Amino acid sequence: MFYDPRSDEHGLPRNPWTALVTPRPIGWISSLSADGVPNLGPYSFFNAAAGVPPFVTFSSTPRKDSLNNIDASKEFAVNIVSWDLREQMNLSSGHFDPDVDEFRATGLTAAPCRNIKAPRVAESPIALECVLYDTIELKPRSGLPCKTTMVIGEVVGIHISDEIIVDGFIDVARYRPVCRLGYMEYAAVGETFTMHRPDAEDMARADYR
Numbered sequence: 001m002f003y004d005p006r007s008d009e010h011g012l013p014r015n016p017w018t019a020l021v022t023p024r025p026i027g028w029i030s031s032l033s034a035d036g037v038p039n040l041g042p043y044s045f046f047n048a049a050a051g052v053p054p055f056v057t058f059s060s061t062p063r064k065d066s067l068n069n070i071d072a073s074k075e076f077a078v079n080i081v082s083w084d085l086r087e088q089m090n091l092s093s094g095h096f097d098p099d100v101d102e103f104r105a106t107g108l109t110a111a112p113c114r115n116i117k118a119p120r121v122a123e124s125p126i127a128l129e130c131v132l133y134d135t136i137e138l139k140p141r142s143g144l145p146c147k148t149t150m151v152i153g154e155v156v157g158i159h160i161s162d163e164i165i166v167d168g169f170i171d172v173a174r175y176r177p178v179c180r181l182g183y184m185e186y187a188a189v190g191e192t193f194t195m196h197r198p199d200a201e202d203m204a205r206a207d208y209r
């Protein structure tokens, strides 16, 4: 089948889009409101955007508390969702008024960051401290209405739980990152395999990942 998303005539019972680019990592975004209220929400239109130096990106549709906070404070943290944290992640996507501390509401611990004022999720195996690089309001060339803002963050601090480092490497089996599939489906990383790049012998060395 083929469809043009500008007409949205896919003929399927549900829009398939979120099931097409999968799995998507979940950026669990923590931020601080202008009044100092900690905020937390999951975003799966999220990814690492660059490596050296590291950048991340996520998209908010429409404008939500996280984006309002980041616009004001110019910083946020990204917490990685482990299998053990899946229920709290889901809970934090519920509607909470901006004056509600979503760490408290979800039973999570707010830990301090080092290079930004926003808190991070203490229970999360990985947390990325970010400063705002830019926000981009998407304006489709088709002229279709759009309420999406992309946020790009520069990573300025990285927390890694010692428990997921095995022989110097990050071991995903120790925390099983949760990712978003289509509809209401999720996956947790279970099986991994190694492939060496054909054109760079040094990449085959175990220390060049």
Ligand SMILES: Cc1cc2nc3c(=O)[nH]c(=O)nc-3n(C[C@H](O)[C@H](O)[C@H](O)COP(=O)(O)O)c2cc1C
Residues within 6 Å of the ligand: 026, 039, 040, 041, 042, 043, 044, 045, 046, 059, 060, 061, 062, 064, 065, 066, 067, 089, 090, 092, 093, 094, 095, 096, 180
């Ligand atoms: C797994 C998951 C992924 C989500 N991804 C997004 C997303 O990429 N963009 C978005 O705007 N909302 C997304 N949502 C919905 C937000 O998490 C939800 O609107 C939340 O209340 C936003 O929190 P905030 O207002 O505190 O920022 C997602 C929800 C879940 C459960």
